[in-house]
Amino acid sequence: MRCYTWGTNNAENRDQSGNGLLSFAIPDLGIQFRAAYTGNAAECEYLAIMALLNFVNVNPKIFERQSLDIFTDAVLPVYQVNKKAPVPASAARYCRAIGRFRATHRLSVGWVPREQNPAFVGVLELPPIRTETRIALSASDQAVEPSKQVTSNLKF
Numbered sequence: 001m002r003c004y005t006w007g008t009n010n011a012e013n014r015d016q017s018g019n020g021l022l023s024f025a026i027p028d029l030g031i032q033f034r035a036a037y038t039g040n041a042a043e044c045e046y047l048a049i050m051a052l053l054n055f056v057n058v059n060p061k062i063f064e065r066q067s068l069d070i071f072t073d074a075v076l077p078v079y080q081v082n083k084k085a086p087v088p089a090s091a092a093r094y095c096r097a098i099g100r101f102r103a104t105h106r107l108s109v110g111w112v113p114r115e116q117n118p119a120f121v122g123v124l125e126l127p128p129i130r131t132e133t134r135i136a137l138s139a140s141d142q143a144v145e146p147s148k149q150v151t152s153n154l155k156f
Contacts, residue, residue, distance in 0.1 A: 001028055001066045004112065005052050006073060006119035007037075007044030020044040024052035025118035029062070032119070045074035046094040048119070049081075049109070053101050058136045067106035073114040081109045 004027075009020030017040050025032045033051065037044055049070060056063045072078060079085035080095055087095050101107060114120050 001026065001063070002069050002071065003052055004071050004117050004119040005045075005048035006114075006117055007041075007046070007048035009037075009039060009041050009044050011041065014041040016040060022048040022051050023119040024048055024055065026052075027118050042076065042091060045072065045077050046091060048072070049077065050094060050097065053098065054138075056105070057101075058138055063105075068108070070107065070109045071112040071117065072109070073112055073117045073120065075111060078109055078111045 004025045006023045007020065009016075009018040011018040017038060020037045020039055020041070020043075021034060022037050022044055023032070023034045033055065035051065037047060039047070049072065052070065056068065076085065077091070077094075080087045080091060081098050098107075098109070
């Protein structure tokens with residue numbers, strides 16, 4: 001399943017902290033998520049990916065048999081996650097968490113031009129899609145017995 005992420009703080013300097021935005025989109029499901037976040041550009045880019053992976057974790061019935069192809073227009077996280085560029089200490093915990101997720105799921109991370117990234121341009125013009133499975137936003141939002149709840153194993 002193709003998924004897209006986008007994160008930015010729109011600051012002139014990438015290392016400068018500021019008000020930012022995290023976004024992910026799953027066009028096949030008609031889902032788009034956006035949240036405000038204060039941090040530098042790299043944090044926003046990585047946390048957009050982490051938000052998507054958390055969403056996948058709390059919706060196992062939808063994603064259990066899916067391979068995930070995550071696309072972002074942020075070049076640096078793609079290279080770092082795919083071990084093609086050095087990972088600074090500030091991003092190491094995100095790369096480790098993505099690596100742990102990758103160990104238990106079929107996952108690829110690739111680049112897409114911003115103009116083709118639904119997490120940036122939006123999927124809201126798509127018609128709503130009905131799913132047979134209830135979609136949860138967090139582990140506490142799941143409609144399952146407490147003994148069978150899935151908790152996020154993404155630690156960073």
